[in-house]
Amino acid sequence: MLHLLCRNRVSDFQRWWGVFSSHAAAHRAAGLVLMALWQDQEDPDNVFFLFQVEDPEAAKAFMHASQAAEAATRAGVIEGEYHFLTPASTDHPL
Numbered sequence: 001m002l003h004l005l006c007r008n009r010v011s012d013f014q015r016w017w018g019v020f021s022s023h024a025a026a027h028r029a030a031g032l033v034l035m036a037l038w039q040d041q042e043d044p045d046n047v048f049f050l051f052q053v054e055d056p057e058a059a060k061a062f063m064h065a066s067q068a069a070e071a072a073t074r075a076g077v078i079e080g081e082y083h084f085l086t087p088a089s090t091d092h093p094l
Contacts, residue, residue, distance in 0.1 A: 003085045004032065010045050011076035019075035020049075031055025033036035053084065064092040 006094065010016040027034065031054035040046035053059050062068060063082065 001087065002056055003035070004049070004051040004053050004059060005085055006082040006084060008047045008049075008072075008075075008078065008080040009043075009078045010047060011046065011078060013039065014047050015074040016047065016077065021072055026062065026067075027051070029058075031058045033061070034073060056084070059084075068087075070080050 008016065024034070032051040033054060034049065035048045035052050038048045040048070051059075
């Protein structure tokens with residue numbers, strides 16, 4: 001199963017959340033299902049969120065679209081990063 005882990009440092013969490021949550025239908029259309037959302041305990045404007053990825057190509061297209069960059073600007077994103085993650089292969093039990 002593929003997941004997308006993201007981090008955004010934002011100017012104001014409430015501003016960011018307003019824009020982010022307004023894109024819920026677009027996230028779903030891109031095959032992204034929000035699984036969790038966290039704020040850094042010491043810096044609540046440092047936000048982490050995890051999506052389950054149902055359609056990797058649609059998710060990548062969504063993330064690279066000009067509308068995503070415009071939304072990030074409106075939301076007050078200062079910096080961000082994202083990582084597509086797959087389960088680690090290991091011979092050792094957790």
